[in-house]
Amino acid sequence: MPKRQHNWLSVPKSVLKKDQGRGFAVVASEVRNLAQRSAAAAKEIKGLIQDSVAKVEEGTGLANQSGETLEEIVTATKKVNDIIAEIAAASQEQSSGINQVNKAVVQMDEMTQQNAALVEEAASASESMKDQAQSLKQQVTFFNLGQEISPPPKKRKKKNAPQNRSPLPSSHHNDDDDGWEDF
Structure with a gap:
């Protein structure tokens, strides 16, 4: 009988082994499923990483392009600032030139006004002299007795000893007129 007991004892072991085998199969199946899901997740993660x-x-690339564009903008801005500075300097020079022209025009205007005043004074003086000459002519004709006016007698020249002085400048004196003028 002892053999029979032995059989009885060996049955539950095989059942236990069978149950253990099923458990391993379930675990293996779960591990396989988990491995497949891990592989799929890894593949998905790889795709996300590549993306x-x-x-x-x-x-x-866009950041580099933006940097280059910003450098171009900075360079262009510097050029614009330089051009603006040149325009400002030229405008200042032109303004200075215009101010000088304005001053010259004002001076010319003042001179023109002074000249006009002098011309008016000269015209007035000329008119006055004309009137005075006319009056003098009338007064002289009043005294005219029908005789011709003779020049005053000539003065005799004295002969002096020569002097070391330089001669006085002589004016070209015409003895015929002696300062008289006909009207």
Whole structure:
């Protein structure tokens, strides 16, 4: 009988082994499922990483392009500032030139006004002299007795000893007129 007991004892072990085998199969199946899901997740993560890398590279390219564009803008801004400074300097020079022209025009206007005043004074003086000459002529004709006016007698020249002095400048004196003038 002892053999029979032995059989009885060996049955539950095989059942236990069978149950253990099923448990391992379930665990193995779950591990397989988990491995498949992990592989799928890893594949998805790999795709996301590749997408991210592509987007980072694109962003880096855009950032570099933006940097270059900003450098161009800074350079263009400096050029515009230089041009504005040149325009301001030229405007200042032109303004200074215009001020000088304005001063010259004002001076010319003042001189023109002075000249006009002098011309008026000269015309007035000329008119006055004309009137005085006319009056003098009338007064002289009043005294005219029908005789011709003779020049005053000539003065005799004295002969003196020569002197070391330089001669006085002589005016060209015409003895015929002696300062008299006909009207």
